[in-house]
Amino acid sequence: MTRTLVGLAALTLLVAAPAVAQQSTPAAAAPRPADPAVGSEEWLRQRGETYHSAPESEQDPAEVAATAKLNEGISARNTAAAETEAADQARYDIENQRWREDTARADTARVQWEADVAAAAAAQAQWERDRAAYDARVAACRATGRQCIVTPQ
Template structure:
């Protein structure tokens, strides 16, 4: 029993070891949190507290080639963004056109379907009326034949 308990405890420790290894201690104390809350986001102090640094050199210290390259890259990015916005607007317009065409086609087909159903209902009603008239006529002819008399009747007109 003791061996089983020890084995179970060892297995539990082995299973928990990766989790315990990944657990990190809190990095910021309460005073650091209060201090960082009073710092303006984006300021040099704010960046420094997060382990980052950014310092813009004065215009005199700027490398003209780097400035020109940065301007060129920014213009290229702006041009790509403008092209992407145009493409998105064109895509949205094309979608709206296709959607409008689909709605028109759907409405047209629904109208045709409704007309078909109305025509079918009218045809079924006409067939039922014809079949009733035909059955009545056949019954009348059969009655005349049973009575051995001549009946002059015309069959109902075809529907």
């Protein structure tokens, strides 16, 4: 009997353990601190950045001037590149529009050509039918032995 009670107690613990675990609150559920502002020292530190600029009083004036000159050059190249890109885009847009117009004209010409070919084929078929009818009338007239004047209809 004792074995049965011990077995039942163990089974009860196994069944109840997940329910008890779900009801307890974890100890690490403390409120999360607010994320640091993007670009702040803490934000940079969390990402492994270790750069710290020296105060203005410790800056080398020659290095500051050289850096400013480099930055001006970079800025001028970026501006020139943006202007070149805008001009290239404008040329592309013009050429693209010209191509679309040429394509539309070519499509119109192709459709007209197809219509002309169909009209020519229909005219030739009509001519062949008319010629066959004329030849049949001439043959019928000649079969009578008389001299016939057959006019096309």
